[in-house]
Amino acid sequence: MDNLQSFHGKKVHGIVITDELLKELSDTGRTQVMTFRDRLGKQFLGHFEYDEGNLNVVREAKHLGQRCPKCGGRILITSKGYFCENCLKEKPTCRFHCNGILSHRFITPEEVDSFLSGHPTIIDGCFNSMGHVFSAVLTENETYGITLSSVVGKCPVCGGDVLVSPVAFNCSSYQKCGEPYHFSIWRHFKGYSLSLKDVHELLTIGKTSGKATLYNAQGHISKAHLKLAHNKNGIIPDYS
Numbered sequence: 001m002d003n004l005q006s007f008h009g010k011k012v013h014g015i016v017i018t019d020e021l022l023k024e025l026s027d028t029g030r031t032q033v034m035t036f037r038d039r040l041g042k043q044f045l046g047h048f049e050y051d052e053g054n055l056n057v058v059r060e061a062k063h064l065g066q067r068c069p070k071c072g073g074r075i076l077i078t079s080k081g082y083f084c085e086n087c088l089k090e091k092p093t094c095r096f097h098c099n100g101i102l103s104h105r106f107i108t109p110e111e112v113d114s115f116l117s118g119h120p121t122i123i124d125g126c127f128n129s130m131g132h133v134f135s136a137v138l139t140e141n142e143t144y145g146i147t148l149s150s151v152v153g154k155c156p157v158c159g160g161d162v163l164v165s166p167v168a169f170n171c172s173s174y175q176k177c178g179e180p181y182h183f184s185i186w187r188h189f190k191g192y193s194l195s196l197k198d199v200h201e202l203l204t205i206g207k208t209s210g211k212a213t214l215y216n217a218q219g220h221i222s223k224a225h226l227k228l229a230h231n232k233n234g235i236i237p238d239y240s
């Protein structure tokens with residue numbers, strides 16, 4: 001640790017190396033997070049790391065829990081959204097990213113993580129260019145990368161796309177079968193909020209694999225699978 005002592009009293013990015021910092025470095029190999037200044041005087045958060053005779057300043061950054069689905073790199077949270085670390089190198093080797101704002105809606109780190117883990121959640125409160133509020137899920141598209149789509153599956157009656165709305169899941173081709181919404185299920189049923197997994201199961205096998213906790217008008221609680229009603233419009237509890 002003689003080398004380390006040679007940094008005593010030096011000023012690095014606005015931080016003077018004190019005995020306390022040297023002790024931290026010799027004990028743990030790194031310091032706590034501090035506010036540094038770059039050459040232009042701009043502040044940034046970072047810490048010192050001591051490695052094989054070098055005292056390095058490491059800038060703080062935050063990553064998503066999930067890794068890049070294209071190259072396995074870490075995904076950084078940036079001012080513009082979520083970028084694979086290999087997009088941000090001088091010579092980028094990956095293009096994977098998700099913009100932080102899609103259709104005027106801030107996409108949270110948790111929402112991107114859920115999508116990448118294969119358990120996407122519904123994204124409410126999106127606005128289109130006409131100012132119309134809509135709901136959607138994250139999806140990946142060759143041209144636009146990560147984008148929003150309201151399509152969550154296929155209608156079991158006519159095969160049309162089923163779209164998520166702020167309140168329900170509806171078949172988009174309702175005109176084809178006459179009256180509005182020959183297929184529609186509410187997003188909330190007896191106090192239970194349907195997940196996308198529930199909806200996929202209802203659309204494909206007609207029944208949820210998990211049991212939902214349901215409330216009646218007296219506040220009594222029961223647990224049941226959910227299944228499509230006989231006319232395939234709406235859902236009913238299945239206590240079997």
Ligand SMILES: [Zn+2]
Pocket residue numbers: 068069070071072073084085086087094095096
């Ligand atoms: Zn990548």
Ligand SMILES: [Zn+2]
Pocket residue numbers: 155156157158159160171172173174177182183
């Ligand atoms: Zn339909």
